[in-house]
Amino acid sequence: MAKLTYIYDRTCQYTGCGKELFGRSDKKYCNDACRNRANSKNRRKESWGEEKHIYEITRDLRRNRSIMKSTGAFLDQTKVVTRGWMLDRGYNFDYYTNILHTKKGDYFFCYEFGHMELENGKILVVMTDRYLEINIRAHDNPPNP
Numbered sequence: 687m688a689k690l691t692y693i694y695d696r697t698c699q700y701t702g703c704g705k706e707l708f709g710r711s712d713k714k715y716c717n718d719a720c721r722n723r724a725n726s727k728n729r730r731k732e733s734w735g736e737e738k739h740i741y742e743i744t745r746d747l748r749r750n751r752s753i754m755k756s757t758g759a760f761l762d763q764t765k766v767v768t769r770g771w772m773l774d775r776g777y778n779f780d781y782y783t784n785i786l787h788t789k790k791g792d793y794f795f796c797y798e799f800g801h802m803e804l805e806n807g808k809i810l811v812v813m814t815d816r817y818l819e820i821n822i823r824a825h826d827n828p829p830n831p
């Protein structure tokens with residue numbers, strides 16, 4: 687029994703191998719091939735995690751935008767909803783694309799739609815055409831020097 691314990695004590699850290707290790711006690715892989723395979727597997731895992739993170743934030747920003755859009759807010763027409771109403775629809779208050787500071791308070795925007803917290807859990811939803819203006823200006827003829 688003691689011998690079996692010894693055998694399973696130290697094995698190659700590459701999950702696809704698991705061979706018994708001999709030699710230095712800090713050795714993690716049985717050979718270079720296993721080390722390389724294990725390292726590239728870890729790198730793939732990391733880059734996938736990064737992609738997932740970006741994907742999830744983008745998805746939340748898009749969802750936030752469509753929730754605010756669904757209130758019917760449009761340019762000079764603002765809407766008032768509750769924080770609970772937004773949370774019920776899956777609004778993620780952690781993510782926004784930019785903040786507009788005003789004397790009345792801060793607007794948190796997701797693209798062209800933004801919201802400001804009012805009292806009693808009420809939320810003001812607004813839409814800006816600033817993004818449209820930026821877009822039009824970018825496509826205008828360049829000014830004469």
Ligand SMILES: [Zn+2]
Pocket residue numbers: 698699700703704705715716717720
């Ligand atoms: Zn190995």
